[in-house]
Amino acid sequence: MTGKTRRRAAAALALAAAVPLLSACTQEPSAHEAVRDFLVGWQTGDYVLAARRTDGDEKKVRQALEDARVQLDAASFRFELTGIRRAGDEAEADFEAEVDLGENNPLWEYDGRLPLHLVDGRWKVRWSPGVLHPELREGQRFAVKVESESRQPIVDRNNDPLQQPAKMHVASVVPSKLDDAAGLCERLSKVTGFPQDRLLSRIRSASPSDQVPLVTFGRLRFAQLRSELEAIEGLEFSVRELAVAPDAPTQVVGTVTAVTPETEQQLGGPQRAGDTVGRSGLQKAYQEHLTGSTETSVITVDLKTLQPVAELAKWRPGRTASPVRTTLDRSVQAAADGALAAGGPGMMVAVQGSTGQILAVGGTKEYHQEKDPPALAGKFPAGTAFSVMAVEGLLKSEVDLEQKLSCPAERTVGGARFHQTGALTGGTPTVKASFAGGCVTALASLARRVDGAELTAGAAKFGIGAEWTLPLKSFSGSVDPLRTDAATARALAGQNVWVSPLSMALVAGAVSSGTWRPPVLVTEPASQDPADEAEPVKTVPPVDLDDETVDTLRSLMRAGVTSGSARAAAAQGDPVHGITAAASAGGKPLSWFVGWQGDVAVAVLVQSTDSTAGAAVAGRFFQKLGEGA
Incomplete structure (x- = not known):
């Protein structure tokens, strides 16, 4: 109904x-x-x-x-x-x-x-x-005037728009020029799929001398239907330029299309404010804010002159359209896109460590989905990058980080078998060196000395499994139950710990700042739904990390860049901290880098057999960022 x-x-x-x-x-x-x-x-x-x-x-x-x-x-x-x-x-x-x-x-x-x-x-x-x-x-009639607000932009943290102009084609009529409005609407309905009765009522309720837009088309759709549309007598065409073509990160900004018969039913009325609808990303999530409301007037019109006589009522129900301000930074985004372009298939998320604000979301075409961007919502094994979250558990178990710990090619713990690609050089390494080099077999061997519950609790302090929300679908991570030595060993190897690039970027930000913070993507408006603006926003509180844990991690992650497998991430400027990790998902080898420089924390995930591929992307990113991208 x-x-x-x-x-x-x-x-x-x-x-x-x-x-x-x-x-x-x-x-x-x-x-x-x-x-x-x-x-x-x-x-x-x-x-x-x-x-x-x-x-x-x-x-x-x-x-x-x-x-x-x-x-x-x-x-x-x-x-x-x-x-x-x-x-x-x-x-x-x-x-x-x-x-x-x-x-x-x-x-x-x-x-x-x-x-x-x-x-x-x-x-x-x-x-x-x-x-x-x-x-x-006498000699007058009613009419309804409808004026739509232009679609407002999505902007970055510096108020720079995150979309470019695109041409939209508008089919309209002047009612007083039509000999057969019903026939025109019947033909237009057959071509476009819009209900004939709604098109006709739009014409009949309008002021006779007004230009009445009926249907808006994107460039491709208009090209497909152009010959059929131009054959409809009385239909006039114009071009509107709207800022709707998304800039990077396109997955996050989202796409916009002209209203279609399908979205018309969703939005109501034959057309809607701006004649456009967000189909994905923030454009879809904030449709009501970006288009606002439509100004409606009831007027009287002189039937001889066809000019308005009096305004009987006027409304602008709802809210005024408003831009959506994000935490994204175009310069950081450009650095991320440039760094990824020079490598293999991969993703990257950069956040501000001191705030949790998302600065950039990058992804190559293999990981480029309009719906549920993998960089935010993907579920990937953490690999030995989980060791960052395991350090507190190791310290509580009084594991000596300077203790010698062999890194064999293979090791079995509790019946679970682990394989290390490329043994660490320089004799028997320490726990610290195994952390910096991401040695799977060495870290897994610590399972009998660490309580699985401590590992799970430590992960929670870094936001794994936290119930934070974003306007787009996202994944905060999860840890499988750790009830056996084998399960604990697999956790230390990151094989049963699931994360997204976003959740790991927040982990890096937590170490850099000493406090884990939930992610922030949009700062204005306060709510996706205009009706909820007055409601208090539910937030996940930040978590202050243990000082000893933070100091130890900073030392370990600095060693990862200076002497470990993350050396490729080194760049000019502030010192880079980070570690690499190898993982596998769906039979595809993955390379992690998790780290930071200054107040910019990143997580890079690259599909590669080279465990240092993620660090190489991070190094290019920090270099480009230092050069101003």
């Missing part, structure tokens, strides 16, 4: 309750009967009943009532009689009118009056256009 159908049903139900009230609110039953029949007939669409209670030509009255409904594109009329005054053979009734102007439009409320007089002993409504509205005169 459509919104308009529901409103008509509601109006019919309300009428049943209203009729007894109409029959009881006056002491003049004869005049009351005329008023009651006229208003009930008008409200229910029984224009024959209404016309017979007037002194006018019944055919003309019926047509005038029908025209009022069409000109207002009204879903329903509702009336309440408020009083009747009589003076001899004359009387006057006061009523309150409520006109439902349909989907996405307001209720128009106004006070009306019905003059009555006795005609051959019967009370009749003295007919004139003023019966429909006190300001409507």
